[in-house]
Amino acid sequence: MLRKVAEEVVGLLTEGFDHDDPVVGRLFPDVYPDAPRESAEFRRFTEGDLKTSKIDQAGAILASLPEAGSGEVRLDPEAAEAWLRALNDARLALGIRLEITDDTLLDYELDEAILQDPSSPRVFQLSVYSYLGYLQDSLLTAITANGRS
Template sequence: MTMFRREGAECVADLTADEVRVLRKVASEVVSLLTEGFDHEDPVVGRLFPDVYPDDPLEAAEYRRFTEGDLKTGKIDQAGAVLATLPTDGAGEVRLDPESAEAWLRAINDARLALGVRLEITDDTDVEEEVDDAVLRDPGSSRVFQLSVYAYLGYLQEALLDAVME
């Protein structure tokens, strides 16, 4: 698996072709969710844009009216930063300056939040145990793949954060 390393001010990683495909798909799905698929009734949208005033729907709607556009644009830009820095021909090196590393961390977090909602992952969920259970039930299931992507994103996020903090 990919490990980010620090080279001067940059965080650098060598991604496999499979990692590039997964990251491209995940970032593209986040962009799609925030553009074509944006629906306030979707629990993923609710997780990515939580109500600041959950007990006051009018205040929450007013706050959302003034902030949602910028927040949505920021999230789209962060996912776009991932797409822009991925190798174009399969496997390859990724070099992230501090601003790009920050965008990657935020984009990975958004993708994990979205996937976590879809997979019904909670703070109490043991992802390793979930993967093992899903493999026992049906090793070729989409749930096994999605849980594996969720776990990979967590690993990648931690590796990048470690490199940023060096």
């Protein structure tokens, strides 16, 4: 599941990079929303490096995942940071597609989706979104605890 999400983020960043796509807009927000020309100029100088960085972070997840159904993942501090950034990007992208906002009650949304159709893609997508949040929280807790030792 995590492999598929990381591959989709890499695909989004490498194939058909569309600035009108709300996910691209969220991952690469305008620095100067009220000044489109200045924002475009800033993007011209920074977007390539930011895009490469995001692809590398998703690649870090793909590279450290064991084969399906086997093993565990062990991360050094640098890989853990890359994972945390990549998980954040994946969760942001999925949240845009699912129309998640700060006011969204995820448990309620998931319960409603299950009531409507337990086998719907939305149930799966909301579950993945929730799982990515769990992974982020767990990884952040591990990084923080490790930093205190």
